[in-house]
Amino acid sequence: MLQLIGIEFRKLFRLNSLRFSLLLLALFPALWAYSPGVFNVYGYFVVSAFQVPALALNSSMQFLLPLLVGIASAELLGLEISFGTLPTVLLRPVTRSQWLLAKLLVAAVYPFLILAFFFAVSLLTGFPLGYGEFIGGTGVGVGGLLGEGSMTSNAALTELARAYFIAACSLVPISMLSILFTVLFMNAASGALATLSLLIFMGLLVVFPAVQPYLLTSQLNAYITPVAGTGWTLALIALYCAIFAAVAVVIFERKDF
Amino acid sequence: MVEAVATIEAQNLTKRYGNHSVIKDMTFTVNEGEVYALVGPNGAGKTTMIKLVSGLAFPSSGQVRLLGVDPFEKPSVRRDLGAVVEAPAAFYPYMTGRQNLKLHARLAGNVSDSRIHEVLDMMELGYAGNRKVGVYSLGMRQRLGVAAAMLTRPKILILDEPASGMDPLSLHLVHSVLRNAALEGTAVMLSTHHLDEVVAYCSRVAIIEEGELIDEVNLLDRRDRYRLRTSDVSGSRQLLELQPFISHVSTRGEEIVFILKDNGALGQVSSLLGSSGISLYELTRDTFNLRAYYRDRLQEQRVERNADEDVSERSPKFLLEEDA
Numbered sequence: 001m002l003q004l005i006g007i008e009f010r011k012l013f014r015l016n017s018l019r020f021s022l023l024l025l026a027l028f029p030a031l032w033a034y035s036p037g038v039f040n041v042y043g044y045f046v047v048s049a050f051q052v053p054a055l056a057l058n059s060s061m062q063f064l065l066p067l068l069v070g071i072a073s074a075e076l077l078g079l080e081i082s083f084g085t086l087p088t089v090l091l092r093p094v095t096r097s098q099w100l101l102a103k104l105l106v107a108a109v110y111p112f113l114i115l116a117f118f119f120a121v122s123l124l125t126g127f128p129l130g131y132g133e134f135i136g137g138t139g140v141g142v143g144g145l146l147g148e149g150s151m152t153s154n155a156a157l158t159e160l161a162r163a164y165f166i167a168a169c170s171l172v173p174i175s176m177l178s179i180l181f182t183v184l185f186m187n188a189a190s191g192a193l194a195t196l197s198l199l200i201f202m203g204l205l206v207v208f209p210a211v212q213p214y215l216l217t218s219q220l221n222a223y224i225t226p227v228a229g230t231g232w233t234l235a236l237i238a239l240y241c242a243i244f245a246a247v248a249v250v251i252f253e254r255k256d257f
Numbered sequence: 258m259v260e261a262v263a264t265i266e267a268q269n270l271t272k273r274y275g276n277h278s279v280i281k282d283m284t285f286t287v288n289e290g291e292v293y294a295l296v297g298p299n300g301a302g303k304t305t306m307i308k309l310v311s312g313l314a315f316p317s318s319g320q321v322r323l324l325g326v327d328p329f330e331k332p333s334v335r336r337d338l339g340a341v342v343e344a345p346a347a348f349y350p351y352m353t354g355r356q357n358l359k360l361h362a363r364l365a366g367n368v369s370d371s372r373i374h375e376v377l378d379m380m381e382l383g384y385a386g387n388r389k390v391g392v393y394s395l396g397m398r399q400r401l402g403v404a405a406a407m408l409t410r411p412k413i414l415i416l417d418e419p420a421s422g423m424d425p426l427s428l429h430l431v432h433s434v435l436r437n438a439a440l441e442g443t444a445v446m447l448s449t450h451h452l453d454e455v456v457a458y459c460s461r462v463a464i465i466e467e468g469e470l471i472d473e474v475n476l477l478d479r480r481d482r483y484r485l486r487t488s489d490v491s492g493s494r495q496l497l498e499l500q501p502f503i504s505h506v507s508t509r510g511e512e513i514v515f516i517l518k519d520n521g522a523l524g525q526v527s528s529l530l531g532s533s534g535i536s537l538y539e540l541t542r543d544t545f546n547l548r549a550y551y552r553d554r555l556q557e558q559r560v561e562r563n564a565d566e567d568v569s570e571r572s573p574k575f576l577l578e579e580d581a
Contacts, residue, residue, distance in 0.1 A: 003363055014351060084347030087313050088405070091342065092364035093335040256314035 004094060004102035011079065012106050017072040021114055024068070029056040029122035044146050047134060049126025050156035054140040056122040057167055061220055068114065069171045070195040071188075073107040073178035078188020087257045100183070100252045104245050107179055111171035119164045139163075141224035166230060167223040169237050173216055174199070176244035183248045183255070216240055263322075264289050264413055264444035265310060270319035272305055272468075279305050281468045282319070287444045287461075289412070292435065294455045295448040296551060297465035303448035304342075306465070307417040310446065311340045323413055336365060339406030340415040345422060346402020350391030354382055354401050357390055361405045368408050376404040381430060395422035403431055407438070414438055416447040420454070428454065456547040464554050471558045474550065482543035483523065484514045488536035496533055497526070514543050 012018060032038070033052040039045055046055060080086040090096060136151035138144075140163040145156060174195060181198075182191030202217040212218055214236065222233040263286035272280040280302050287293040295303045308314040310321050312328040312335070320327065323334050348357040355373060362368035377386045380400040390398065403419055414435065420428045428451065436458040439445050449455050455462065456476060464472040487493045494513050497506045502522035506515045517523060523540075530537050 007360060007363065011349075083349055084343045085349060087308075087342050088347050088361075089364065090313060091311055091335060091338065091340045092361065093333050093366070094364060095332050254315065257308070 001098055001102065004098060005105055008076070008102045008106040009109075012072075012076060012110065015072055015075050015079070017068070017075045018110075018114075021068040021072060022117060024064070025060075025114060025118045026121050028060060028064070029053070029118075029125040032056060032059055033122075033125055042142075042144060044144050046126075046129065046144070048136065048145070048156070049123065049129045049131045050134070050136070050151075050153070050160060051144050051146070052126035052129070053119055053122040053160050053164070054145045056118065057140060057163060057223065058142075058144065060118075061167055061223065065111075065115075065118075065167070065171060066174050066199055066220065067192075067196060069111050069174050070178040070199075071192045072110055072114075073175040074182045074188040074191035074195070076103055076107055076110075077179055077182045078191065081182075081186055081188065090257060096253050097249050100179075100249050101245075104176060104179055104248065107175035108172045108241065110175055111168040112165075115164050115168040115171070119160065123160075139224055139226075163223040166225075166233070167220075169234060170219045170222045173219070173237055173240035173244060176241050176248065177216070180244045180248040180251070183252045186255075263287065264291075264324060265293075265415075265446055266320075266322040266325075267306075267310060268320045268322075270306070270309055270321065271317050272302075272309060272314065273317040278317075279468045280309065280316075283465075283468075283470045284319075285463060285470065285473065287446050289444055290439055290442050291460040292439045292445040292447070292455070292458055294459045294462045295446070295465055296450070296452060296455075296462055296547075297448075298555070301465045302468040303465060304417050305468075307340075307342055307415055307446070307448055311338065311342055311415045313342060336409060337412040338415065339409060339411035339413070341399075341402040341406050341419055342415070342417050343402075344418045345395050345398040346405070348390040348398065348401060348405075351389060353387050353389055354393065354397075354404075355386040357401065358405055358408060361408055365409045372408060372410075376407050379407065379434060380404040381427075396424055396427045399423055400427060400431065403434060407434070412443060414443050414445045414447075416445070418448055418450065420449065420451055432458065452547045452551060456545060462547060464551055466555060466558055467562075472554050474547070476545065476547075478516070479543075479545040481520060482514055482516050482545070483526075483540065484509070484512045484543040485526070485530075485540040486512055486538040487530060488538070492533070493530060493535055496529065496535070500525075500529070 029052050032055055033046050042055065046052060080089065089099060131153050133150055133152050135147065135149065136145040136156065137148040138146060140160065145151065177198065178191055178195040181194040182188055185191055185194065199217055202215045205215055206212050219233055219237050222230070222237070225233060265287040267283060267285050270280055270283045271278060283306065295306055297303055305314065309316050312321070324337060326334050328334050352360070355377065358373045358376065362373060377383045380403055382397065382400055382404060385393065385397060390401065393401065399419060399422060406414055406416065420431050423431065432454050435445050435447070459476050462474045462476060463470050464474070485493070490508060490511060490513060494506055494508055497503050497513065497515055502518050502525065504516045504518045506513060527537055527540060
């Protein structure tokens with residue numbers, strides 16, 4: 001199994017969608033943080049380097065990051081389909097579930113990798129603004145860390161790291177969902193688009209207040225929830241992951257190639 | 258006494274997609290050292306059969322056993338399986354031929370680097386081992402496919418059109434590699450359109466049409482056949498039928514076809530005829546024409562099927578007329 005995971009990780013770094021994601025995520029903080037329209041859109045000025053990662057996460061979590069994660073996860077399986085290597089690998093003495101679980105595991109790690117990169121790049125992008133103390137502490141949400149009282153560099157960094165970690169966690173079910181749809185349609189583009197469609201559909205279900213807290217799309221805001229509420233959110237995210245992964249494995253086990 | 262287990266065993270295999278059956282109740286076995294070829298027109302079900310046997314597709318009913326075990330229940334049996342089920346064989350194009358084989362070796366387990374080197378050389382790809390597969394020609398990829406299949410010295414080789422898109426020399430190479438594998442005891446099952454090449458070394462040929470196994474030809478029986486033309490056809494036949502070293506005699510037009518129990522006895526045939534006052538015009542090996550046989554069997558099958566369809570279409574009308 002470790003052998004398989006190693007092989008799948010090497011494939012991950014060959015993905016075109018990974019390179020594309022890294023390019024976009026490298027450009028994004030610079031364009032956003034120093035754009036003239038930040039105040040008009042978000043209602044605050046960027047005054048500290050620590051605000052850049054907060055702003056970058058806040059503005060990309062609803063659409064850009066889920067899309068990038070969905071595309072890369074679909075491609076992870078889709079490349080086997082487009083190269084025709086899927087049957088070749090399945091003829092070796094590995095079980096189908098072992099092989100797909102290795103892919104699912106790599107896809108689950110993917111959001112952490114790109115968010116770590118995104119965090120580092122956006123933090124570096126804020127360099128001209130300085131990494132000193134500033135008036136902040138309201139969290140990475142709508143206030144963009146600004147307001148309240150004095151916020152130390154360490155406190156800001158910890159808050160950002162927590163937000164990025166939880167944001168990565170909330171993107172993992174999207175990876176699983178994307179692989180599930182790719183297994184279902186045996187096509188990377190269809191898998192990614194189906195994932196996106198379902199996310200948009202779920203987003204529209206906010207008109208049902210009773211359902212809304214449990215929606216996958218609602219968990220994408222988990223990074224701005226207070227620490228106290230994080231346990232419940234992470235449990236729900238884990239449940240989504242387990243369901244999507246299990247369904248993907250069951251379908252894959254019975255599929256003809 | 259322990260009963261010998263067939264290396265590949267397909268029992269009553271049926272594959273349906275919706276209401277359409279692409280494989281219909283097929284049963285066959287392939288034993289150690291045998292080369293079993295599936296031939297048939299495009300769309301006959303050869304590739305589906307290959308995928309069912311290699312475990313890539315699930316049968317709607319029936320069972321497949323490799324070395325006596327169900328490959329779905331015990332995937333480790335695939336350690337003894339080498340297969341090429343895509344034409345051209347599929348590899349990661351951004352990796353070199355050698356890297357692709359290394360990846361296969363890691364997935365299979367217990368394959369040394371020297372074996373990778375050996376199979377590359379065997380398929381005459383040693384010079385291209387460090388080139389990316391993306392720049393390989395179709396024939397090279399096919400040869401790399403056979404090399405990958407041979408990596409683990411498998412007891413079973415399953416190949417779907419292994420020689421498609423190959424030049425004559427590569428074609429010859431692939432067939433000789435498969436023949437040698439069979440001589441070393443590997444059970445080889447392949448689908449092909451190259452009838453003339455496979456007839457030279459295949460043990461049995463299964464003719465498939467519309468998902469049905471319409472005929473199974475044992476080529477080993479046909480390889481030791483001889484035919485002769487003489488001045489007296491019936492006299493020669495009677496004479497040969499009495500000989501203990503001849504197992505079968507038949508007449509085909511003006512020719513007599515016979516099978517020797519012992520090939521060393523061939524010389525006795527001419528002297529026997531000469532001593533009986535029969536002039537011998539020609540004595541030669543009777544090469545089995547698989548191509549002609551295949552064409553005839555398909556035509557017969559189609560005539561039968563058309564006749565059946567005519568009857569089934571007309572029957573209700575006749576019944577109505579008789580009732581009236």
